[in-house]
Structures are given as C-alpha cells and as structure tokens.
Amino acid sequence: MQDQAHFPTQDPFRTGLAGCCPRCGQGRLFKGFLATRPACSNCGLDFEFADSGDGPAVFVIMLVGFVIVGLVLWVELAFTPPIWLHLVLWLPLTVILALSILRPLKGLMIALQYRNRAAEGRLESDD
Numbered sequence: 400m401q402d403q404a405h406f407p408t409q410d411p412f413r414t415g416l417a418g419c420c421p422r423c424g425q426g427r428l429f430k431g432f433l434a435t436r437p438a439c440s441n442c443g444l445d446f447e448f449a450d451s452g453d454g455p456a457v458f459v460i461m462l463v464g465f466v467i468v469g470l471v472l473w474v475e476l477a478f479t480p481p482i483w484l485h486l487v488l489w490l491p492l493t494v495i496l497a498l499s500i501l502r503p504l505k506g507l508m509i510a511l512q513y514r515n516r517a518a519e520g521r522l523e524s525d526d
Contacts, residue, residue: 406442415510416503420444428506451508458504463496
C-alpha cells in the first residue's frame, strides 16, 4: 500500500463515517451496502488493502447490545410488559440500530486502516 500521491491528510473519522475515500475524502468507498469499490473514482486509490474483517460487527454487537439490553431491563422492571410486547419492541429496534451503524463503522475501520498503514501480520525471516 504505497501512497505516492500528494493529498492533504484526511480525518479518518469524517471520511470513514461518511463512506468516503480515506486518501482524498471525495470518492465513494462503497459500491453497495457493505461491498467496497475496487478503487476510488476520484484519486484512484486501490481499495485492495481494505479488509475490516469482523471488527465492525463486533463493535455493532457491543454497542447495540448495550443499548438494547439496558432498555429491555429498564422496561421490564418499570412496566413488566408481556413477552410478546418485548419481541415486538426490541427485535425491530435491534435490526434497525445494527444495520444503521454497521456501514459507518466499516468505513471508519477502513479509514483507520489506511491512516495507520495497517496490514496483515507477517513473520520476519532471520536471513
């Protein structure tokens, strides 16, 4: 991932959360909901390095889980609704929250990968 072009340093939080190219801040990072483009249409940065893995999903689970479990416990202790009402309330809310923050978090992880020049772990040979 050699970056030979001269672009001003972009804020990874702004570009990542917006789904923009981490190098120029102008081109689109995603071609679908979560699929990344092969390269930036503006500056030509190859997105081959972009492998966020399970990182965004882990953060979504932790964030959404914390919010939903806290709300479920509060509603249960305050109002004691029937179980069907819990299902009607919390299942759609969980899906909506998870899907709404998954893409921005993936963009953020990719932007931070680019900013920190993160790559797969390699073993150095003792030649």
